[in-house]
Amino acid sequence: MPVVLGHDAIGEIVSTKKRVAIDPAISCRQCPVCLAGRPSGCSDYKFLGLTAPGTFASYLTLPAANLHELPDSVDDEAGTVLEPIAVGLHALERISGIVTQDAKVIVIGGGPIGIVVAKLLQLNGFSVQLVEPIKSRRERAELWGVPSLDVTELKSVHSGLERAVAVETSSSKVGAQLAMDWVGTGGVIAAVGAADTPLTFAQAVLKDQTLIGIRGGARRYERAIELVATGSLPVGELVSHRDSIMNLESIIIETNANPLNVFRTVLYH
Template sequence: MDRLNDTGILSAVWYAAKDVRIERRVRPALEPGQVRLRVTCCGICGSDMHEYLNGPHAIPVGTPHPISGVAAPVVLGHEFTGEVLETKGDCGAVKIGQRVAVEPEYRCGTCPACLRGDYNLCEKMGFAGLMGHGGMAEEAVLPHYMLHTLPDAVTDRQAAVLEPAAVALHALRRSGLMAGQSVAVVGAGPIGLLLVQFAAVAGARRIVVSDVSEARLARARALGATETVNSMSGHLPTQAQGVDMAYEAVGVQAALEDAIHSVRKGGKVILVGLFGAPARIDAFDLVNREVEIIPSCGYRHVYPDLIGMIAGGVIDPSLIVTRQVSLADVVTDGFERLAVPNDDVKVLAVP
């Protein structure tokens, strides 16, 4: 299934850090319960960039993932959408010709977390495009449970950003944000900007966003932020002027400290960013101010609601897309350009 030839499926394949190759791969046969998609759009995620720059982090090397059966080299891409080309066996409601969004979380269906319905916490959890072959290719093969049918009112461009939007919506639900409350969003990357949109829709009266990029802060204001702070020269509100809750959407120590310091006594800090190193916290401060720490992992049971919100015009996650590149040029025009500081937020690769 992983052999190469000159007439196969064009794919972006991770072999090692700084070694992503655009190559053609043999079209795999379907197993029962699997679906073949023609990929229409695939986003480059921060996780993809981590793997490209200094991986492996999540990509299995040597030992295959227990559900996908895949180890590196692996086709990247977990933020994607497409059209159903082929199915095999019982694939539920999935039919050939449907446009679908991909919810790329692997799940076993039998562990305690899966049986509770918390499939994002599955003991064998993984993501297509990291722990198995993904959608940065002309075609993708996936288990049918990952697919959600799209109405005509949701565009391919919007559907390609459903995955990071799902991360943001799950975090918002974990936080319990209510209308009239105040929030801080630390980091105006894709997840941070989507959190701004959701917080505005939820009725937050004050949305303060911090980042080092003036262009991203301007985008945050356009999406609903009431205040912005360049963290190179300014500071978020603290203590008595602190917000009800803060979302850490960067995954670095300084951002975590900013988030914790920005909340009032009795406030909440929601951890959304993925930390590449152990983080430190001042436990005395958390206890003394009774600050609640809430981690948010991936998403569960949000895709149907999210698709409905987009179709109804409530939110448009594609507003964070800043550039589109061809799949053939995704290394040079995508990964390499994102590896240096610039104002890009979300880049889509199109086969």
């Protein structure tokens, strides 16, 4: 079914002229799961640009709870990067609830979410390496102060005594398998990317592994705004292209033709 695309965005409330960041994950906030503080598990969960009309529209009607006022210290472009940060905060929260900072961590995939997750873990005392096959993305991670390496440089299995964690953000079958293989016995796999990979529990059972799923970043936007406002995260380094939404068709064609040249594009209405 056709849907208006777009989900990471900022906008202006028509009646008040306030500048707000838009949380694209919409939940009912009334069901038992929502009331228990887990809106990403809502049975009526919708995501702008995928299962609900997205932010490429000129106007949207949204729940007030999905709008977060932006301070002057967060510019428009930085406001469009809050969703990956909120997802990263969700991942940090879940991982910190399972392992200590002594754990060795790899983040698989050097896209915006992968780099943000790695940096947030690093800022919270974890030893982190980002695994990414594309050199330009490894270089971008280095701009964030995140150590990175090619998959060929990674030991096939973690061999230390400390517990290992692999955060999979690439949504690839190769990445998912690498995560399960590398953490070894007693390891933790945090799935942020939704790889369409057939999963058997044999490996997880025989190696006593823990698998956790990370869906969205609901309830974490205020903290994300604070991190950007204080300069803790160099979000400008995540944007590679800027253009008018009037050029959307040509931008999509160019991105599909040369995906390695585009990291993250910000479109202006």
